[in-house]
Amino acid sequence: MxxxxxxxxxxxxxxxxxxxxxxxxxxxxxxxxxxxxxxxxxPLPLLSEAASTVISADAGALQYGDPEGYGPLREWLTGDWLGGKGVHVAEGGVLLTTGSQQAIDLLARVYIDPGDRVLVENPTSPGILQALRMQGAVIIPVQGDKDGLLPDHLRSGIRQHRPKMLFATPSFTNPSGVLWSLARRKEILELCISHNVLVIEDDSYGDLHFQRYDERPSLRYPSLYALENVSEGGHVLYIGSFSKTVAPALRTGWAAGSRELIGMMTAAKQMADWQSSSLNQRLLHHLLSVSAFDLxxxxxxxxxxxxxxxxxxxxxxxxxxxxxxxxxxxxxxxxxxxxxxxxxxxxxxxxxxxxxxxxxxxxxxxxxxxxxxxxxxxxxxxxxxxxxxxxxxxxxxxxxxxxxx
Amino acid sequence: MxxxxxxxxxxxxxxxxxxxxxxxxxxxxxxxxxxxxxxxxxPLPLLSEAASTVISADAGALQYGDPEGYGPLREWLTGDWLGGKGVHVAEGGVLLTTGSQQAIDLLARVYIDPGDRVLVENPTSPGILQALRMQGAVIIPVQGDKDGLLPDHLRSGIRQHRPKMLFATPSFTNPSGVLWSLARRKEILELCISHNVLVIEDDSYGDLHFQRYDERPSLRYPSLYALENVSEGGHVLYIGSFSKTVAPALRTGWAAGSRELIGMMTAAKQMADWQSSSLNQRLLHHLLSVSAFDLxxxxxxxxxxxxxxxxxxxxxxxxxxxxxxxxxxxxxxxxxxxxxxxxxxxxxxxxxxxxxxxxxxxxxxxxxxxxxxxxxxxxxxxxxxxxxxxxxxxxxxxxxxxxxx
Structure with a gap:
């Protein structure tokens, strides 16, 4: 036909x-x-062991789970943030997704109508551009230099286009590999907050920090999400993933933000595929919190x-x-x-x-x-x-x- | 904010x-x-064994896979159809999804613009209604009786609304449990083909056939997809799932249809989440084709x-x-x-x-x-x-x- x-x-x-x-x-x-x-x-042997343990332990591991994802893994993430970065995550403020790409797509679906103006750090990942084009967004590029987005360029983009949101990857931007300076992070965040622009922060690559890799890079370069956290204004939606740090086939990414925003994305998630694999989420949780694995x-x-x-x-x-x-x-x-x-x-x-x-x-x-x-x-x-x-x-x-x- | x-x-x-x-x-x-x-x-013990075998055997099981899903599982499905039902599936005509719900959502996204008229077997599943509403479809109910959709009602719906498509669940409609008769299946399919209406056939429950459960129900009630198959007209998109027959947490459903339609859905799948868990798909494939499990x-x-x-x-x-x-x-x-x-x-x-x-x-x-x-x-x-x-x-x-x- x-x-x-x-x-x-x-x-x-x-x-x-x-x-x-x-x-x-x-x-x-x-x-x-x-x-x-x-x-x-x-980490194949530990993953193999985790899989057989998780499946043998509880038939619930193979049943439908919650649309927002396996509770203990969400709690692990919350605890990791609090312990490692001093960041308080809102109750009900985490959604597990099928990789970081699904978080981007879900956000686009609940937030963008055709014709809405969206600022994007340029260059950016093909996945972000595809999701925005599919949603009919008018995509407005924002240029940067080696320290991150240029505040003047962002400011004029905001004034000229009155955009709903900004997509950015402050740590090792795909493809340019730029790591935004702390000063630039603060400046860009401040601009977005003052103009009521929602920031989508893709941090899929943030842990892959090669300098002084014996330290926690997160202590030196807080995410925009962490920077805003104290005021809890909800201007930043953080997107992370285990695809680069553990294994992609577990298809486990996450979004963290205000309860209201995550609630809406969770409803979209339920409509899109009910939920990601809670088996994979349990396997990850076992790996991270029970096994000998040290992330x-x-x-x-x-x-x-x-x-x-x-x-x-x-x-x-x-x-x-x-x-x-x-x-x-x-x-x-x-x-x-x-x-x-x-x-x-x-x-x-x-x-x-x-x-x-x-x-x-x-x-x-x-x-x-x-x-x-x-x-x-x-x-x-x-x-x-x-x-x-x-x-x-x-x-x-x-x-x-x-x-x- | x-x-x-x-x-x-x-x-x-x-x-x-x-x-x-x-x-x-x-x-x-x-x-x-x-x-x-x-x-x-x-089948927990067999699943547990499958998981540890699959993960130990090949690091590729944890890597990114193909957006259309793990090849050998798609081939297994194709072989199962040919062997069990005599149905030839088009090359490139199967897409693995995160449960049947994602197949519904992806189809809706690549096929429906706001205001498009869509016929829906009424009553129907909440998931179908949600995906259609999110896409902005004008949903037109079609009534049925104990033998399936009423051809007269469908015909007048088509004439009056010139719809793009029909969503139906001929085998154990959710929620009504109706099993369409063979005659009704043929009549409804014929009507849709002659009016160029795409049929989305949700067969998530088709295997749960209690009568004479020692026989293959599929031999007696072919799907609309199987009925059209000979002519290969591509008027039916078939949606199936392992959620009800093996385990939901593997989140593995599939869509089967013409190469053109599946190709477009695969592109949407890549944009939405790159791919479902190829680990889960390999696990299923091992269970179905290597282990002692008999589906x-x-x-x-x-x-x-x-x-x-x-x-x-x-x-x-x-x-x-x-x-x-x-x-x-x-x-x-x-x-x-x-x-x-x-x-x-x-x-x-x-x-x-x-x-x-x-x-x-x-x-x-x-x-x-x-x-x-x-x-x-x-x-x-x-x-x-x-x-x-x-x-x-x-x-x-x-x-x-x-x-x-």
Missing amino acids: KYEFSARAHTLLSSPLLSIRKQTRRGTLISLAEELPAEELF REHITLLNREYNTRLKLMAELLKRPAWKSSVYDMPVGGMFLWVSLPEGLDAMALLRVSLAKGVAFLPGPLCSVSGGSERIRLNFSHPGRDELLLGMNLMSEAVSEFTARS | KYEFSARAHTLLSSPLLSIRKQTRRGTLISLAEELPAEELF REHITLLNREYNTRLKLMAELLKRPAWKSSVYDMPVGGMFLWVSLPEGLDAMALLRVSLAKGVAFLPGPLCSVSGGSERIRLNFSHPGRDELLLGMNLMSEAVSEFTARS
Whole structure:
């Protein structure tokens, strides 16, 4: 039959990520395009033990759970925040979701009507842009520098567009890897509070902080959510995830905010899929609070390894092919955000790279508009050999273009 | 801060189910309101073994998977259909979702614009109504009898409203428990095909067929999807789930349809939450295809037990309090759809029942409009003692009203 899809459904089909994913899974491609953690570091034995214990202990682990998610895991999160960061989470102020992406989507659905103006830190993650486009938002980019969003730019965006909200990733922005300074965090938050702009803070990468990884980075760079917490004004919705720090297939992210906002998102969650897997949530809770697993130690291990991979990638970018490329060296996250030699177009480079067997994320997917002079390279997933081979192929592809010009 | 929620967000807050769920979990309520399977029948030892095997075998089980879901489980479903029902599923024609509810929601998002007319078998499940209301559909009820939707009523609905689609549950409609006859299935399908109306067939309860439970009910009552399959016209989107037949906490449902429709839903799935838990999907696949678990045998066991519970509930409805109530005895599913003694209002009865410690689903939640003269009672979850106590409390509540009038 001839289908009549909804007006904005076509916005979903723009992403080349779907086909890149497929080719990578077939083993025909080295992918520097995605945001996968290193699976060789997953705590498999402890997870396996947790799974069999949880399932054997209580048939309730396989039953329907609550739409807001497994209570003890929500309490664990609340306790972790209070103990680790001194942050008080509102009662009823946490919702467990299917990864951080679902938190973004649910928020968009309960808060945005078509035509609503939404400010977005630019560049940003493809997932945020997709959810906003599907909801019909008018997306307004806000620029930043190495310390975070530019307050003047934000202020004029607010005055000109009277937006409902701001999407930002203050810690290791996807894709640029920027870590906002404390001063900038305070300034941006203050601006949003004074103009009644809701801030959606995606902190999916915040724990992947490589500098002095023996300390708790959270003590030095409080989230916007933590900064506002004392006044409890509810201007910040915090989004976190266990996908990068434990394992993505558990599909457990969360949103934290005021009781009113989380209540509305919970109602949307119930409508969207009743609830995420309470089995996975119980498994995580067992891992975090019963087993020998130590999340902070595990994150330290991840950060040491990811830092090594980042440095290797940076070394490989010193090769001649990349001599007119520039990038800022991040101190965390999963990505390098590289500007291409002048005149080289990211989408054109992608076609050549795919033919050679390597993929990356072209800048336009991370950009409100434009972005074709940049590419995002993931360094967390490829092991040493894969990284060497992948970057060799990338260098070849770049050289083909630069040799021509 | 003062939040500005989207225009239709308030449609989400109408359901009393959220608070019923909460009270039930606290143990302060006997719930005949929900659609929970009996957890004492979950195949726990085999699931526990599957979980530890799957996690130990391959770190890939904890990594991000594909948005369309774990390939081998999709292949298992395709093979099960071909072997069990002779139905050919299109290549790329299956999407795994977070339960059947997510399949409904994703379809609604890619197919419905605000103001689009949608036909709905009436009464229907609260989940279908919520997803349609959130999407801004104009919902048009279609009435049925004990053999399924009334073709004349459907025909006039199509002519008058020119709808995009029809939502129906031909096997054990939630809440009414109706099993459409074969003749009616063919007639309704034919009507929809000839008017280019997309049919969304929710078959979440189809396997819970109590009559002659030693045979495969599917051989006698093909789904609309199976009936159209030969022509491959793509007019039917089939929605199924393992929530009722294996365990809900695995959160694994699926949609099957044409490659084009499933492709669009997969793009929406990626935007909504990237993917459901591939760990749970692998666990299910291991259970179904490697372990000693036999799904057909397990379903036979479920049906024997549920039939016993249904009969007990029907016995309890013979008590004096219910003497002017009527209902059709279903041959499957999870619910009795009971009309109340005349003049008794379902929402008023719910308030009294909750005070006594028992909950049911009031008819208006299952109805496009009206429905206050009916209630939905779940018989699959409560064990014998709980059912006796719950129905005693229900009888007391009903008597309080009928004694007054």
